[in-house]
Amino acid sequence: MTNIRVFRFDPLGAKEPDTLSADASELDTHGRNVATILSVLEKKTELREQILEWIELLVPGMEKVKTEQQKLDGRTIIKFKEEGMKAFLPANLISDGTIYALCILTAVLSRAKGQGMTIIEEPERGIHPQAIAELVSLMRANASPEHPVWVTTHSESVVRSATPDELWLVNKLEGKTELKNAGRNSVPLGNMNLDKAWLMNFFDGGLPW
Numbered sequence: 001m002t003n004i005r006v007f008r009f010d011p012l013g014a015k016e017p018d019t020l021s022a023d024a025s026e027l028d029t030h031g032r033n034v035a036t037i038l039s040v041l042e043k044k045t046e047l048r049e050q051i052l053e054w055i056e057l058l059v060p061g062m063e064k065v066k067t068e069q070q071k072l073d074g075r076t077i078i079k080f081k082e083e084g085m086k087a088f089l090p091a092n093l094i095s096d097g098t099i100y101a102l103c104i105l106t107a108v109l110s111r112a113k114g115q116g117m118t119i120i121e122e123p124e125r126g127i128h129p130q131a132i133a134e135l136v137s138l139m140r141a142n143a144s145p146e147h148p149v150w151v152t153t154h155s156e157s158v159v160r161s162a163t164p165d166e167l168w169l170v171n172k173l174e175g176k177t178e179l180k181n182a183g184r185n186s187v188p189l190g191n192m193n194l195d196k197a198w199l200m201n202f203f204d205g206g207l208p209w
Helices: 011-015 034-041 045-058 096-111 129-141 156-161 194-199
Strands: 004-007 062-069 076-082 117-121 149-152 168-173 176-181
Touching: 004 096, 011 096, 034 045, 034 062, 034 076, 034 096, 045 062, 045 096, 045 129, 096 117, 096 129, 129 149, 129 156, 156 194
Parallel strands: 004 117, 117 149
Antiparallel strands: 062 076, 168 176
């Protein structure tokens, strides 16, 4: 197992302008060079269009997102344009949830064509439940045997958007961490949502006690 990246995004750090020395090869585990990585992705038409389409879908009223290199100090910033506004807004005036979603988009799309494992911790932070369902679709569409995408979560919205085969429950028994796949559960769920079945302990695991 190689090229494993665990992302724990920091929205406040991700909003800050990137210096000229920021890494342009790979997204930082906390998203602190997301502006630089976005500036690289923007040069590829297909990726630029994908990012714009997804951010418009995830953030109602968002019309455009782009990067810009400042003339005075050469730092790279992210700018956003919302519906009904003529001017672009700097990243520090955008919600943490929007930046968090942008970091997830950047992480998944920048690594989708390569080999390795992408792990994202708590993708639901500050994001509307319906937008979470779309983010799960994004991860599913860009995952492959060569590039599996994993998330760690305690969110009902994330679990509800998954399929039983995608859901792995984590238990600690006698000091050992064990994984159990919900798709191998012998109890038929019928029309019950996956998150409800999880919270009702249909799968005998993944609960806080």
